[in-house]
Amino acid sequence: MDEQNTALTTLVGSPIRVRVLRELVRSQKNISELESRVNATRRTIIRNLNQLETEGWIHQTDGRYYVRNTSGELIERLLDLFERADHVRNLNCVLENMPVDTIDVESKTLLECDVIVRKPSCPGAPIEQTVDLIQASTQVYTFLPTVTRQLVDAHGSSLHKETQLK
Template identity: 25%
Template sequence: MESALAEIEFLALSSNRVAVLETLAEGSHARSELADVTGASQPTLGRILRDFEERRWITRIDGEYETTATGRMVAEGMTDLLATVETETKLRPVTEWLPAESMAFDLGRLRDATITVPSRMRPSAPVKRINEALGRATDVQVCSHAFNEGTLETVRERVVDGRQRFEGVFSRTAIDALAEDDTLRVRLRELTGAEGTSIRRHSEEIPIAITIADGRVYLLVRDDDGVLQASIDTDDPEVLSWARSVHEEYWDAATPLEPEEL
């Protein structure tokens, strides 16, 4: 264990070492090419190459360096470790509020996700990001415990104009909250009766808020008091598959909402 940690430390303490090993894992390179790719000085590069040769991570053939089988293994492991830590660092501000028990996919799939958090100047930034996506999308599925006025209006306009297909399943409380307001009830009725729309009402509280807009997943993250903390969006295929399965699960367990009910 200690020797393995020492080797990890050896690599991790130098970004140049990591860059050289990852570059060679992609293919053979001359020393001059490694200098161009990494920006390392010749003395530094010389020390790195000697250290790697001593560890049998690289070999020199016809004037070019390439990784050995074990060198490639170390490079791949280091790349995976860096990706994992980068993802964890990215998610750390919202980790405590992630619905981890419902997220049936490797969190590493969120490496390239966009995380939008509220700020003093933009307190509604997470919702705004989703509504901007809804304002462009042609195909939308929503599974949520909430259906706010802004989302309703954005979707209604596009659906009524024939520019969007919408399938939404919401908690009963979300539908009831809109129906209590005369103006919003009329807009919801118009949306529900429009061609290209299917809305269902779930009898129980849906504990998650997912929007799928043209194949991109948007997840709203709230704290224990229901205060919005962030939106996370990604087009990762595994996350998309998970989101669609969640939507289908709640959709199948819900009942259709008819315009005359409003």
């Protein structure tokens, strides 16, 4: 059991390592490519690569790192689990502020929905993302603690598109 815990800790013991793995699952990369995509120092990336390589999760050839064939599927599942956990965390933040006793939405529907959370680094992004999602959707349920003109217009164009389809 301790060896299993060590293997799992190696994979998920650092958020940087998780981001490195996410990049390597997509395609082989060298250190410079990882440095630009992972948002970490070269030293931190090399330390994490060395740990992953020592444990046998990744391999390096000619300065390019890649996920071993035997590790790829497990790492992809693990990354998917991380994405789902982030989704549930964001959903829980929304549900804390949502009058859940007054809406009739199944939990399965909530788990399948897109949750957009405002980040301090890009405060306007949630509105832009929400508008894009509404315009691309065939069915829209929204809970918005703040309503803007952009969102109202997006809902209007979505409803207009739906009536044209009928």
